[in-house]
Amino acid sequence: MSFGISAKTRKLLKQHNIVLKKSLGQNFLTDAHMLQRIIEAADLSDQSGVIEIGPGLGALTEGLAQRSQKVVAIELDNRLIPVLEQLFIGQSNVEMVHADALKLDFAQLISDKFQSCSEVHVVANLPYYVTSPILVKLLESGLSLSSIVVMIQKEVAERILARPGTKAYGSLSVFAQYFSEPTKVVQVPSHVFVPRPQVDSMVIKLAIRHKPPVPVEDESFFFQVVRASFAKRRKTLLNSLSSSLPFPMEKKRLEELILYIGLDPSSRGEMLSIDSFAQLSNVLLQERETAN
Structure with a gap:
């Protein structure tokens, strides 16, 4: 050859x-x-x-x-x-x-x-x-x-x-x-x-992959949350999400939801696994739909 x-x-x-x-x-x-x-x-x-x-x-x-x-x-x-x-x-x-x-x-x-x-x-x-x-x-x-x-x-x-x-x-x-x-x-x-x-x-x-590695309720929303989590890499997860999410949410409520799924609001996006991002996007999606 x-x-x-x-x-x-x-x-x-x-x-x-x-x-x-x-x-x-x-x-x-x-x-x-x-x-x-x-x-x-x-x-x-x-x-x-x-x-x-x-x-x-x-x-x-x-x-x-x-x-x-x-x-x-x-x-x-x-x-x-x-x-x-x-x-x-x-x-x-x-x-x-x-x-x-x-x-x-x-x-x-x-x-x-x-x-x-x-x-x-x-x-x-x-x-x-x-x-x-x-x-x-x-x-x-x-x-x-x-x-x-x-x-x-x-x-x-x-x-x-x-x-x-x-x-x-x-x-x-x-x-x-x-x-x-x-x-x-x-x-x-x-x-x-x-x-x-x-x-x-x-x-x-x-x-x-023939199927996603984690259960995601809304794929498009999942990637919006991922991008928002990395939007301001030097900021904490809480601060980055609060300023970059595609819909409004009170910072206190956002913190509660992050804690609810066992994540640290003061951590940064690069610490989250795909599974953690899936849990985060799913709970934020539920919150958004409830608010609407």
Whole structure:
């Protein structure tokens, strides 16, 4: 299996007069070992379908196609589409789609392209500036995915993986861990990319949960409470909630409810587990509905 920017790819880039754009987050992984780790983490079979977001120059696409039934690669830069199509000409299980992943209807894509597949995975090397929006879209849309294996900025990956009581733990941690079980695959140094980015990356795997890990009465309200709890990180849970909740509540009553479920009003949001956030949002929701 050959990876990296091959002589054929370089020739095609020159032929199509393509200069890689940092503005599009075009930092392409060229290390064979790292690419292999990503492919192995996806745990593919001949019944697997793969949505690859950001195929770049096709190095990862090649390995994914060898391990799966079908790969549909989503590429934003239309200059790269003819290059990729020529690289995979004759490979019927690889299809290129020119689209913006932030605007793409993934549910329709899965319905149209993967009817014969028993499972669908997302594998992506995301530009840093769209990491969070794309992950949020993929996770909260209820797509029938098995996993998301993604290479992202190390700092963002650490936030997704963070546990309660740590500095990196925040609303993104709670969000990702509510919808999936995130694990670290491998840390990726900047020198294995072309061109070389200014920060290190990390590959993580998000195994999609089939049901929420905690009982939540209103999912939207749950995440409003989570965001409010982290809105002012230096403030106590009580003070942060009292100034950031999406509905009015007397501070004294808020304190009573926090105590009622066994939490310390003087603690901070980063100390709360997902279970604690679920209890908090459920009791606050009941209070709001009673008041109305």
